[in-house]
Amino acid sequence: MNAGRAAAVIVAKEVRAEFRARELLNTTLIFAFVVVVIFSFAFDPTTAESRRFGPGLLWIALLFAGSLMLQPSFAREHANDTLDALCLAPVSPFAILLGKIVANFVFLTACEVLLLPVFAVLYNVALLPVLGRLVIVLMLGTFGLTITGTVFSAVAAQARMRELLLPLLLLPVLVPLLLAAVEATAGLLADAPELQRTWLEILIGFDVMFFTASWLLSDFLLQE
Amino acid sequence: MKNSIWQSLVVGALMAVAGYAALFIAPDEKTMHVIQRIFYFHAPAGMVALLAFTIVFIANIAYLINRQPRWDWLAVSGAEVGIAFNSVVLITGPIWAKPAWGVWWAWDARLTSTLVLWLLYISFLLLRDLMADPDRRAVFSAVYGIFLFLDVPLVYFSIRIWRTQHPQPVILGGQNSGLDPTMRKVFWFCWLAMTGVMAILIHQRYKLEQARHEFEELRLRAEQLSAEEPGISPPAGAMRT
Numbered sequence: 001m002n003a004g005r006a007a008a009v010i011v012a013k014e015v016r017a018e019f020r021a022r023e024l025l026n027t028t029l030i031f032a033f034v035v036v037v038i039f040s041f042a043f044d045p046t047t048a049e050s051r052r053f054g055p056g057l058l059w060i061a062l063l064f065a066g067s068l069m070l071q072p073s074f075a076r077e078h079a080n081d082t083l084d085a086l087c088l089a090p091v092s093p094f095a096i097l098l099g100k101i102v103a104n105f106v107f108l109t110a111c112e113v114l115l116l117p118v119f120a121v122l123y124n125v126a127l128l129p130v131l132g133r134l135v136i137v138l139m140l141g142t143f144g145l146t147i148t149g150t151v152f153s154a155v156a157a158q159a160r161m162r163e164l165l166l167p168l169l170l171l172p173v174l175v176p177l178l179l180a181a182v183e184a185t186a187g188l189l190a191d192a193p194e195l196q197r198t199w200l201e202i203l204i205g206f207d208v209m210f211f212t213a214s215w216l217l218s219d220f221l222l223q224e
Numbered sequence: 225m226k227n228s229i230w231q232s233l234v235v236g237a238l239m240a241v242a243g244y245a246a247l248f249i250a251p252d253e254k255t256m257h258v259i260q261r262i263f264y265f266h267a268p269a270g271m272v273a274l275l276a277f278t279i280v281f282i283a284n285i286a287y288l289i290n291r292q293p294r295w296d297w298l299a300v301s302g303a304e305v306g307i308a309f310n311s312v313v314l315i316t317g318p319i320w321a322k323p324a325w326g327v328w329w330a331w332d333a334r335l336t337s338t339l340v341l342w343l344l345y346i347s348f349l350l351l352r353d354l355m356a357d358p359d360r361r362a363v364f365s366a367v368y369g370i371f372l373f374l375d376v377p378l379v380y381f382s383i384r385i386w387r388t389q390h391p392q393p394v395i396l397g398g399q400n401s402g403l404d405p406t407m408r409k410v411f412w413f414c415w416l417a418m419t420g421v422m423a424i425l426i427h428q429r430y431k432l433e434q435a436r437h438e439f440e441e442l443r444l445r446a447e448q449l450s451a452e453e454p455g456i457s458p459p460a461g462a463m464r465t
């Protein structure tokens with residue numbers, strides 16, 4: 001079985017498991033909602049202010065939600081030692097990792113689809129005129145978040161206090177991604193919407209670099 | 225043992241001369257005067273911290289390639305020593321900034337990226353603390369360490385763009401632009417002394433890690449023996465690692 005098909009099987013398995021349990025998506029989505037609402041008490045949510053801190057708020061909510069959601073990705077395989085079973089399958093470790101990354105990407109994207117309208121309404125931000133470009137930024141940011149988050153979830157699953165550990169491992173590494181995503185989103189919400197190339201390039205660079213790294217290092221993450 | 229005393233003496237002498245040179249030989253700076261002299265320790269410490277993190281990266285890769293525990297020992301030693309020098313940078317920076325800029329801290333590009341660098345390697349050490357099994361700890365922290373080091377240029381690059389796009393309340397002039405020849409000599413001497421301190425610290429920390437490893441193996445052997453012969457039990461103190 002080639003890597004692509006093996007990864008597709010893993011994605012299907014993750015999605016099926018999620019739709020049977022329905023715990024990950026619900027919790028993540030409600031958590032992201034809570035963060036978005038809570039922020040309005042920390043700042044004055046007028047339209048002018050919202051435009052200023054809105055992009056940061058949106059991405060902080062996504063990063064926090066992501067770092068919580070990605071944690072069980074490998075940890076829950078430990079409950080029944082199913083990770084060993086996965087590793088015994090005659091497929092490359094990268095296919096397993098890729099499957100997990102794509103599945104997490106799908107979950108996080110689903111959360112974003114539901115979160116964005118609420119965010120736009122609550123903070124009175126006009127997203128529709130820039131939706132196409134915003135989707136590009138969101139996809140690139142989410143992909144970077146899921147690559148690093150999934151890899152670090154495999155790392156954190158080996159340690160004690162793993163629930164607490166993943167955000168600690170993940171958030172400092174995500175600094176460049178957060179910066180680029182927030183600035184790119186802010187550029188889109190400005191009076192004259194513009195997608196700045198530099199930030200787009202940093203996002204692409206982040207994704208390409210860490211995707212390559214996880215491909216090269218997947219053997220070490222999964223053969224133990 | 226004797227070797228390390230000699231090394232410490234040499235590096236101690238280097239540091240003493242560096243301190244003297246920074247305080248008395250280097251010429252007085254025109255606008256900042258005496259507070260500028262902290263630069264001779266601040267900047268070399270920053271360079272040495274980066275060097276230590278580079279050693280961590282090399283050790284991480286080497287461990288994944290040949291799986292010898294000594295590379296893991298080097299990685300943890302380098303990370304701890306790098307954090308120490310990075311802390312020196314983060315402490316001496318505000319001491320200088322308060323009289324020079326009027327504030328302890330500004331979210332300037334260099335300050336911010338140094339702080340993020342510190343956070344990155346603190347989480348590396350934290351991860352290692354929370355993993356009990358030595359082999360797993362070595363493999364997984366090596367993978368994490370490689371990701372961290374790849375992140376460093378992105379952090380520097382993105383923060384630099386971020387901070388130059390915004391107006392800055394304070395101005396950080398290029399320190400190295402047009403440094404006085406005597407200043408430059410003193411600076412590089414301080415750098416040499418600092419690198420010596422780093423080498424000694426890493427070496428000592430490495431030996432400590434090695435001793436721990438040997439102790440752990442002895443403890444396991446003692447446990448096996450006591451399992452075979454109930455009469456022999458490992459000394460009580462040896463049960464803890």
